[in-house]
Amino acid sequence: MPLTQSELSVAIDGELRTGRDAALSVWDHGFLYGDGCFEGLRLFDGRFFRFADHLARLQRSLRILGIAHEVDVQATYDVVCRVVAANELTDAHVRIIVTRGQGTPGIDPRVCPSPSVVVMAYPMPPLLGTDPVDLVVSSVRRKAPGSVDAQVKSLNYLDSVLAKQQANAAGAHDAVMLDDAHCVSEATGANLFVVRDGVLRTPTTRSALPGITRRTVLELAEAAGRRTDVVDLTVGDLYTADECFLTGSGAGIVPVGSVDGRRLPASRPVTEWVTGAYGAATRGSELTVPADGTHRF
CATH class of the missing domain: 3.30.470.10 (Aminotransferase class 4, branched-chain amino acid transferase, N-terminal domain)
Known part of the structure; x- marks a missing residue:
């Protein structure tokens, strides 16, 4: 137990x-x-x-x-x-x-x-589960870069808490947060990717945390010869995406089913590939918890 x-x-x-x-x-x-x-x-x-x-x-x-x-x-x-x-x-x-x-x-x-x-x-299972999640676009804006730098994974998550409350009230699983330029930043605790015409696109880290899982996905895609693009995204890009998924150490790879009630296509070949590639990468990690009490990094 x-x-x-x-x-x-x-x-x-x-x-x-x-x-x-x-x-x-x-x-x-x-x-x-x-x-x-x-x-x-x-x-x-x-x-x-x-x-x-x-x-x-x-x-x-x-x-x-x-x-x-x-x-x-x-x-x-x-x-x-x-x-x-x-x-x-x-x-x-x-x-x-x-x-x-x-x-x-x-x-x-x-x-x-x-x-x-x-x-x-x-112990902690993936925070948002593994089934497709429904997102809403929050009215709460990310403060970075005009306030605390987005590189900082700070102890203050109040903007995310407020956005999560809006998602809860709307019956959604999570919220998408925008920056002061009205461009997509990230979800309340995860980075975001959209796929269009086979290209994986993710927002810049101007106002989003430079996630380790986000970096891993970009590296895996580029190693496999898949096109990637780090670019400003609008809400319209979310609505018209072929696929969308979230990434994070706590969340893993999470497919998105809808944004503001707009259903995304049920076929998710790129997301499925990312999920499999990420799973293989995590299983290949070399740093282990030693059983003999010696801890050498």
């Missing part, structure tokens, strides 16, 4: 604790102000997928936010392996969180002497 949330082990600043005992200070600026960032990566059949790429993106987020924490790949790998092993997981979602740390009230980051680092690992 899977462990409950209270039974799952969590690492806080490198120390393992059970979920029921894991806690950060209420004065932590990650809690008070959403001041921090995180990464979510996958463990497939005991193998991590693109571990180093996720840590590199975490380091970029930290540098943009000015949080003084250098990501040590080997040390982070050690902690992640300890958490995964403690929870007896072979398939999991791993979340690495770095906050500004504990400080006094007020948003001045100088009052936080050292960051807090949390590592979690838990």
Whole structure:
């Protein structure tokens, strides 16, 4: 029987604790102000997928936010392996969180002497399932690039939460968010692709997170000789797409069935190819959770 949330082990600043005992200070600026960032990566059949790429993106987020924490790949790998092993997981979602740390009230980051680092690992099926999903276009705009840079996977997801509420109210599975130029950005927690005439098109990362799964799909397509295009997309491009799908570490590859009630074609040959190629890529991951207690990256 899977462990409950209270039974799952969590690492806080490198120390393992059970979920029921894991806690950060209420004065932590990650809690008070959403001041921090995180990464979510996958463990497939005991193998991590693109571990180093996720840590590199975490380091970029930290540098943009000015949080003084250098990501040590080997040390982070050690902690992640300890958490995964403690929870007896072979398939999991791993979340690495770095906050500004504990400080006094007020948003001045100088009052936080050292960051807090949390590592979690838990079972999680694809967030949106595997069946085609229905999307609506949200009125909530992505703030980037005029506010927080889209490269930052920050702890503040309020714009996504508000857009998700609109999707829920409309009876849809998720929402598409636009940027200030009225171009497609992404879904509430996943990147987006459309297919037209066999070409895979995805929005720029001007206002969308540069997703690791998004990058993987582009690399797989290009290696297979399939045409790709990173370009501004409009809502009309969604309505008239031959196919559409979402990508993300938490979501995987998710086919889209409709946008704003407009049904997309039921035939999805490119999406099916992407799903198969991505599945093969995840099974080929080389970085494993060691069984002998030695953790060498």
